[in-house]
Amino acid sequence: MKVKEVMVKEVATLDVNDELSLANDIMRLGRIRHLPVVEGTRLAGIISERDLFRSSLAQALGYGGQASRDLMKTLRIKDIMVQEVTTISPEAKVCDAVRTMMDKKIGCLPVVENDRLVGLITETDILLQYLKDCGADI
Numbered sequence: 132m133k134v135k136e137v138m139v140k141e142v143a144t145l146d147v148n149d150e151l152s153l154a155n156d157i158m159r160l161g162r163i164r165h166l167p168v169v170e171g172t173r174l175a176g177i178i179s180e181r182d183l184f185r186s187s188l189a190q191a192l193g194y195g196g197q198a199s200r201d202l203m204k205t206l207r208i209k210d211i212m213v214q215e216v217t218t219i220s221p222e223a224k225v226c227d228a229v230r231t232m233m234d235k236k237i238g239c240l241p242v243v244e245n246d247r248l249v250g251l252i253t254e255t256d257i258l259l260q261y262l263k264d265c266g267a268d269i
Contacts, residue, residue, distance in 0.1 A: 134228050135221035137260045138242045138250035144169045145178065151206040154178055165239040167248055168212045174241055174248045176212030183211070218243040221250065225260070228252050 143161060145154055145168045154166055158180055168176040219228050219240040228240055232254065242250035262269055 132225045132260070133221065134219055134223045134225055134240075134242055134252050135250070137225055137256050138221065138252040139256060140250045142167060142248065142251045144248065145208050146170070147175050147207070147209040147212070149208045151183070151208060151211055154208060154211075155183055158183060165251065165253065167216075167241045167251060168208050169248060172247050174216060174218065174243055174246070176209070176214045177216045177239075177241060178208060178212045179238070182213065216241060219252065220244060225252075225257060229257060 143157055143163060143166060145157070145166050147168055147170045157163060157166060164180045166178050167174055168178060217231060217235055217237065217240060219231060219242055221242050221244055231240060232238065239251055239253040241248055242252055259269060
């Protein structure tokens with residue numbers, strides 16, 4: 132099975148100049164753990180829930196919710212995102228995606244074709260496909 136058969140094609144993204152608070156809102160409201168970051172159509176980075184937690188130093192310092200949000204509005208995605216992103220081709224095998232995620236200890240892979248983000252494959256996508264293959268009702 133190929134990555135393009137399992138990946139999510141409609142992917143929420145962020146722009147490098149978006150406020151960190153936007154990432155927080157999208158992740159919280161959409162229950163999303165990974166957001167690719169684009170500059171135009173080019174994949175520029177990725178931000179995860181873990182990155183967001185690390186950058187929320189204000190909460191660790193005892194600031195309230197509004198003070199923490201105000202701090203997040205001063206930070207840009209480009210200041211927090213991981214720039215060296217491991218990606219995969221839509222034509223790659225799903226087992227190669229699994230191997231890459233396990234080796235790199237990451238939970239998702241942006242799917243890139245001709246330097247353009249075309250999808251995202253996550254651990255959850257792979258587990259759902261496994262359940263389908265087992266005949267489970269989803």
